[in-house]
Amino acid sequence: MRTRMTGAERRQWVDKLLEEYAAVAWAYLVAECDTVEQAEDAFVYAFILANERLAEAHVEPAEDWMMEILREAVREAPVDSDWREQLVDADGQVAVVKDAVAQGESLRVPQALIQRSVQMMRANIARDEAMRHHRGPLWTKVGAALAVVVGIAGVGYGVSDKWARHFQNRPPVSAQADATEKAVAHLGGDLPVSPVAVYQLDASTHLDVNHLAVNKNSLYQGTLVLSADSWPRIEVSQQPFSTKGVTLGGNVNATYTFELVPPLQASGKKSDDAWEISNWHIEVMGNWIVGVISWNDGGSSDTNVQQIYALSTKSGKYSLVDTLAPQHGVENRFEVAVGDGKIVVQPGLDDGSSAPLGLPIQIYTLKGDDPTHAWTEDSQIPASFGLMQTPVVTQQGIIFQGIAGKTQTSSDNVDTWYELTWDGTMNHYDGPPVDGQVHWAVVGSSGTAWWVETTPDASDSHQGYQVSMAQLSDDKSNGSPTKSLAQPVLQLAVDNGNLIWLQQGTDKDEDTLVVAQVE
Numbered sequence: 001m002r003t004r005m006t007g008a009e010r011r012q013w014v015d016k017l018l019e020e021y022a023a024v025a026w027a028y029l030v031a032e033c034d035t036v037e038q039a040e041d042a043f044v045y046a047f048i049l050a051n052e053r054l055a056e057a058h059v060e061p062a063e064d065w066m067m068e069i070l071r072e073a074v075r076e077a078p079v080d081s082d083w084r085e086q087l088v089d090a091d092g093q094v095a096v097v098k099d100a101v102a103q104g105e106s107l108r109v110p111q112a113l114i115q116r117s118v119q120m121m122r123a124n125i126a127r128d129e130a131m132r133h134h135r136g137p138l139w140t141k142v143g144a145a146l147a148v149v150v151g152i153a154g155v156g157y158g159v160s161d162k163w164a165r166h167f168q169n170r171p172p173v174s175a176q177a178d179a180t181e182k183a184v185a186h187l188g189g190d191l192p193v194s195p196v197a198v199y200q201l202d203a204s205t206h207l208d209v210n211h212l213a214v215n216k217n218s219l220y221q222g223t224l225v226l227s228a229d230s231w232p233r234i235e236v237s238q239q240p241f242s243t244k245g246v247t248l249g250g251n252v253n254a255t256y257t258f259e260l261v262p263p264l265q266a267s268g269k270k271s272d273d274a275w276e277i278s279n280w281h282i283e284v285m286g287n288w289i290v291g292v293i294s295w296n297d298g299g300s301s302d303t304n305v306q307q308i309y310a311l312s313t314k315s316g317k318y319s320l321v322d323t324l325a326p327q328h329g330v331e332n333r334f335e336v337a338v339g340d341g342k343i344v345v346q347p348g349l350d351d352g353s354s355a356p357l358g359l360p361i362q363i364y365t366l367k368g369d370d371p372t373h374a375w376t377e378d379s380q381i382p383a384s385f386g387l388m389q390t391p392v393v394t395q396q397g398i399i400f401q402g403i404a405g406k407t408q409t410s411s412d413n414v415d416t417w418y419e420l421t422w423d424g425t426m427n428h429y430d431g432p433p434v435d436g437q438v439h440w441a442v443v444g445s446s447g448t449a450w451w452v453e454t455t456p457d458a459s460d461s462h463q464g465y466q467v468s469m470a471q472l473s474d475d476k477s478n479g480s481p482t483k484s485l486a487q488p489v490l491q492l493a494v495d496n497g498n499l500i501w502l503q504q505g506t507d508k509d510e511d512t513l514v515v516a517q518v519e
Contacts, residue, residue: 005055009276014121015206016226017050018114021066026109028067032074040113042073047117048124049073055128108203111511112504115490118206189486191469192444193499193516197241199248201502201511207248209493209500214515215284217241221249222282222291231259234291236282236311241515248513256289256311258318263295263305263325278304283338283495287313288366288374290338306334308343310371319371322364333404339393339496341365342378348387348404355405358383361398361420381424388420392494394443397421399472401431401439417441417472419449429472440494441472444518452499457488464488464504 005013025043033039046069053069054061197219201207211222223235236256237249262275279294291309305325311318324345326332333348333356343364350356361381366374388400398420402408408416415431432439432451440452449472454465467485489501490511503512 010051010055010125011122012226012277013051013054014118014125015208017047017054017061018117018206020061021047021050021063022109022114022117024063025066025070026113028070029074032070040110040116042070042076043113044117044120045076046070046073048121051121051125052128111201111203111205114203114206115502115504115511119490190483191467191485191499191516192448192450192483192519194519195243195514195516196498197513197515198243198245199513200245201248201513203510205248207491207502207513209491209502209513210281212493212500213282213284213289213495214498214500215496218253218284219515220282220284220289222280224277224280231261232277233257233259234280234282234309236289238313245512254313256313256316256318258289258291258309258311260291260293260307260309261320263307263323275305285338285341285366287369289313290343290366292336292338306336308336310366310374312369312371312374314369317369317371319374321366321371321375333387335388335391335400337391337393337398340395342393344391344393344398346383346388346391350387350404355403356387358385358387358403361388363422379422381420381422385426388418390441392441392443394449396443396447397425399429399441399443399449401441415439417451419472427474429474431472432470442494442499442518443497445497446519448519450518452492452494454489454492464490465492467492467499467501 025046026039029039029042029046033042046066049072050061050066050069197214199219211224213220213222218238218240221237221239223237225233225235227233234257237252238254238256239249239252242251260277274297275295276297277293278296281292283290283292289311291307291311293307293309295305295307297303303326305323307320307324308322309318310321322345324332324334324336324347333350335344335346335348337344343366344361345364346361347359348356349359361383363378363380365376365378367376368374385403386406387404388398389402389404391398391400396419399417400420401417402415403418413434415434417429417431419427419429421427429449432453435453435455437453437455441449442452443449450469451472453468455468457464457466466488468482469484470482485501487503490504491502493500497518499514499516499518501514501516503514505511
């Protein structure tokens with residue numbers, strides 16, 4: 001019987017814990033701790049500890065349970081001089097802390113602290129997973145441990161002596177940037193991008209840029225809502241682009257919702273409650289919002305089911321349009337990509353003994369306004385080469401970052417990437433260096449294909465990740481030099497020819513979300 005949560009389960013609780021208890025925790029720690037640094041460190045420590053306690057035993061979080069964890073965090077905190085003379089409240093006004101707490105007022109939780117907590121909780125989960133599951137040789141284990149350490153360091157915080165296992169101290173603060181109107185033209189550094197939207201984040205916003213999508217003139221923000229007495233659902237808000245630094249969510253034009261129905265159990269031995277959402281994202285194409293949801297069976301197996309939902313922004317109606325599930329006795333795999341008005345699905349067969357067999361790539365579109373009849377197969381492309389890895393749909397075809405089980409690198413350790421055009425032609429590109437970093441493919445408005453990479457910030461400030469780009473070229477000698485973003489980012493995503501990134505603000509500034517079109 002499984003008694004400990006999986007990493008996927010713990011990650012689902014990261015945002016839920018903060019949404020439920022961040023305000024209560026901050027008000028309590030402001031009143032109980034002796035320094036602002038101590039309160040912030042105790043805040044991060046408490047939420048990492050809460051996430052760990054949930055993993056150890058399936059308890060039902062409650063305020064009393066959280067308060068006991070907060071008291072433990074305060075007991076572990078070092079003693080320092082009293083700092084609680086003044087604090088900025090939720091309305092941006094100066095308030096006396098003791099009076100505010102006594103009167104039950106809501107104190108503002110710094111957005112940077114929320115972001116730091118999210119990053120450190122996820123880093124702690126990744127470290128636990130690596131240490132628990134890895135069974136390789138000694139030097140591989142050392143490499144895995146170092147990878148986790150580097151990942152945590154990339155968050156941008158130095159290790160705290162007292163709570164080194166859980167979190168790091170705050171980074172140095174840079175000088176305040178110019179107002180958004182003046183800075184928009186320079187936000188991209190020497191990257192070939194043009195900022196098309198800039199938003200400020202208020203203190204209550206818990207943002208994951210992987211759950212954002214864009215079209216030509218709007219930003220769409222998806223939120224997963226889990227409830228004990230109903231199906232999970234995804235709520236999507238749409239707001240127009242603005243370069244004036246408006247608050248994210250402050251100018252919503254429309255909202256959309258679709259409920260997610262857990263997959264049916266083929267065996268009938270488990271209830272629907274056994275299914276867990278392991279990953280999800282939304283994409284926008286024309287008048288459709290497409291949701292791609294991955295479920296696992298909540299057990300020790302790797303059973304994974306993907307669902308594709310379609311919601312019409314004209315009618316507001318939605319439907320489950322396709323389910324990609326393993327067949328009994330067959331090791332199925334699926335690659336799904338959405339872009340340029342198309343939904344690409346490639347099944348694969350994997351028996352574990354060699355490279356997976358890639359089945360024909362299926363190209364779908366959505367037609368009309370009725371989601372129950374919109375799913376339409378347009379064409380197929382043979383895929384005798386194998387199973388694509390991380391495909392991206394472009395106007396010209398599909399770019400993917402290698403073939404599963406057939407990784408190719410050049411003599412100087414550069415990855416080989418591929419473009420499969422809609423007529424079935426295969427092109428080879430020299431991709432990024434093989435350096436263990438996450439990479440993305442993006443095609444700009446001019447038709448130029450680029451690879452994008454993030455690496456831990458190596459500057460003195462260590463404030464997140466550096467972003468780099470270079471052209472994908474079929475001839476290395478004709479490739480372009482690598483270009484970099486002017487300042488580090490907290491998060492990065494790529495969507496429909498755009499880069500989306502989150503920049504950390506200073507003590508006086510809120511974090512900034514930027515949408516930039518690749519040229």
